[in-house]
Amino acid sequence: MHSDIEKILVSQEEIEEKCRELGELLAEEYKDKFPLAIGVLKGALPFMSDIVRHMDTYLEMDFMDVSSYGGGTSSSGEVKIEKDLNTKVEGRDLLIVEDIIDSGLTLSYLVDLFKYRKAKSIKVVTLLDKPEGRTVNIEADVVGFKVPNEFVVGYGLDYQEKYRNLPYIGVLKPHVYSGE
């Protein structure tokens, strides 16, 4: 375990098992379709990569880079598009792939945007859901794990751009934040 981590909330094995379960479930849901899976960078990168490999079906992948946390532990409230999609979403079945739904602001922004762009359908899969963080009323269709109201890192999730590479989800030791 990394020396900055106080405790592990979701282990590498639990994540692997969940990716298989959710990937197979989604493959079944989209078996007669050609969905566009949209990975929300940077956080969703590992989850997107793992889940699509359990989807034995046709799908297209694209990525959108949005950010609102600016490295810290609370949302700025403003969602910024750093990189837009390369694909037209009009008439497409979309699967938004997120690492975490916390305040819900990022997801709410994306869903509004894709509705405006005339997507045919929009579904959301997230590895983590932090219901107590919500400031807007929005839910994912498919959730991997619920997490408590703590700032979590690992498996794509960062604090000041660090810890995305950890293979598990954990909570940082308090001294790591002391520079904030």
Ligand SMILES: O=P(O)(O)OC[C@H]1O[C@H](OP(=O)(O)OP(=O)(O)O)[C@H](O)[C@@H]1O
């Ligand atoms: O529900 P919310 O409160 O909006 O939080 C969820 C979003 O925040 C994080 O992204 P961040 O803005 O940190 O960008 P990153 O993925 O590049 O780290 C996370 O990856 C989600 O996309």
Ligand code: HPA
């Ligand atoms: O708990 C979190 N950790 C990392 N990034 C996040 N973005 C929203 N919530 C979180």
Ligand SMILES: [Mg+2]
């Ligand atoms: Mg972040």
